[in-house]
Amino acid sequence: MAPEPSHKPLSASGAAQDEPYLPFARPSLDEDTIEAVADVLRSGWITTGARTRAFEAALSEYFGGRIAMTFTSATAALEAALLVAGIGPGDEVITPAMSFAATANVILRVGAEPVFVDVKLASRNIDLDQVEAAITSRTRAILPVHFAGRPVDLDRLYEIARRRGVRVIEDAAQAMGSTWRGQRIGARGDLVVFSFHPNKNMTTIEGGALVLDSAEEAKLAELHRFHGIRRTPEGDIDVELAGGKSNLTDVAAAVGLAQLPRLDAFNARRRELAALYFARLNADPQPALPARDDAGHNWHMFNPLLALGRMTIGRGEFIRRMHERGIGVGVHYPALHELALYRRLGHARHGHPNAERIGRETVTLPLFPAMADSDVERVCGAVREVLAGAKAGGAA
Numbered sequence: 001m002a003p004e005p006s007h008k009p010l011s012a013s014g015a016a017q018d019e020p021y022l023p024f025a026r027p028s029l030d031e032d033t034i035e036a037v038a039d040v041l042r043s044g045w046i047t048t049g050a051r052t053r054a055f056e057a058a059l060s061e062y063f064g065g066r067i068a069m070t071f072t073s074a075t076a077a078l079e080a081a082l083l084v085a086g087i088g089p090g091d092e093v094i095t096p097a098m099s100f101a102a103t104a105n106v107i108l109r110v111g112a113e114p115v116f117v118d119v120k121l122a123s124r125n126i127d128l129d130q131v132e133a134a135i136t137s138r139t140r141a142i143l144p145v146h147f148a149g150r151p152v153d154l155d156r157l158y159e160i161a162r163r164r165g166v167r168v169i170e171d172a173a174q175a176m177g178s179t180w181r182g183q184r185i186g187a188r189g190d191l192v193v194f195s196f197h198p199n200k201n202m203t204t205i206e207g208g209a210l211v212l213d214s215a216e217e218a219k220l221a222e223l224h225r226f227h228g229i230r231r232t233p234e235g236d237i238d239v240e241l242a243g244g245k246s247n248l249t250d251v252a253a254a255v256g257l258a259q260l261p262r263l264d265a266f267n268a269r270r271r272e273l274a275a276l277y278f279a280r281l282n283a284d285p286q287p288a289l290p291a292r293d294d295a296g297h298n299w300h301m302f303n304p305l306l307a308l309g310r311m312t313i314g315r316g317e318f319i320r321r322m323h324e325r326g327i328g329v330g331v332h333y334p335a336l337h338e339l340a341l342y343r344r345l346g347h348a349r350h351g352h353p354n355a356e357r358i359g360r361e362t363v364t365l366p367l368f369p370a371m372a373d374s375d376v377e378r379v380c381g382a383v384r385e386v387l388a389g390a391k392a393g394g395a396a
């Protein structure tokens with residue numbers, strides 16, 4: 001796909017570059033997908049309908065027969081999951097101190113309180129050693145994140161949850177196709193939520209899914225998904241609760257139906273590209289690479305930590321210099337308790353050192369299935385060049 005003209009980068013000398021702009025993420029949408037969308041648009045039925053039902057059936061099969069419900073986003077699906085679990089005012093939910101804001105915001109949105117636990121530096125996942133100590137009489141759920149698609153230790157997580165009598169809502173927004181001990185994330189567990197945002201390993205443009213076992217809870221989730229409307233066997237409608245409106249459209253579902261069969265190939269390519277980064281990303285000062293152990297990892301992102309203490313420039317300037325070289329770099333994520341909202345709510349600014357360090361130092365390098373091996377070489381070359389020019393004590 002041609003880059004947006006506005007993204008055409010300038011080189012350090014100010015000259016427009018010949019190489020196309022390399023974003024840090026880009027969806028792989030083929031002509032069949034575009035045709036499938038066009039078919040829906042021509043059909044006269046463009047909102048929730050047969051395609052959405054077919055996509056939910058395909059997801060259910062993918063997750064070993066569990067119930068799969070689609071939503072307009074993972075954020076909406078997470079909120080529905082919390083409501084289905086009966087979580088509300090007065091309740092605490094334990095969640096990692098480093099994630100996308102949606103992970104914690106949804107807890108606030110249902111009136112409950114997020115309790116942040118630090119993440120492990122190597123895995124970036126919630127530190128299960130600290131989870132148990134954070135459980136109080138008000139804790140109703142643990143809401144872990146499979147960060148960048150690296151699976152959380154589900155055996156340990158569910159052992160703690162079962163023993164302490166709390167629910168689990170897995171934020172698997174980034175974990176489509178990840179596995180834990182050979183089993184897909186989502187194929188087991190309590191309430192599991194995925195995202196199909198365009199940056200994710202498969203997309204529906206915007207979209208998400210809630211995977212669960214209980215038909216009763218699915219009925220409740222349906223009420224939250226669509227205005228609280230219940231249809232009686234007689235064909236009347238009634239409204240049971242003040243539900244939201246977060247049903248997926250058939251246009252989005254058509255994209256999802258075309259993406260799902262390609263997911264394994266997408267993820268296999270992501271793993272190859274990640275392996276190439278591990279082999280080629282050497283610079284001075286050397287960034288700290290993510291943990292290499294990639295069993296079950298879908299490599300949704302590749303996030304090294306910059307050695308800021310040994311650099312003469314900050315992260316913002318690093319990103320700007322990479323952009324000058326035609327390369328997009330993201331930041332995933334600042335520590336949640338350091339965000340203005342959570343500070344205002346009284347969360348201490350310090351106390352989760354790994355999340356804080358990641359929040360300061362992390363950068364997301366380009367990683368998406370359509371990348372060529374030479375793109376990884378190009379990124380590594382640019383990182384090397386930018387860091388060589390920013391080495392503390394070296395040439396400026």
Ligand SMILES: Cc1ncc(COP(=O)(O)O)c(C=O)c1O
Nearest residue numbers: 073074075100102173195197208
């Ligand atoms: C960890 C995590 N949780 C939740 C979300 C929210 O997903 P969505 O954009 O589908 O609402 C995202 C999306 O970036 C995410 O990365």
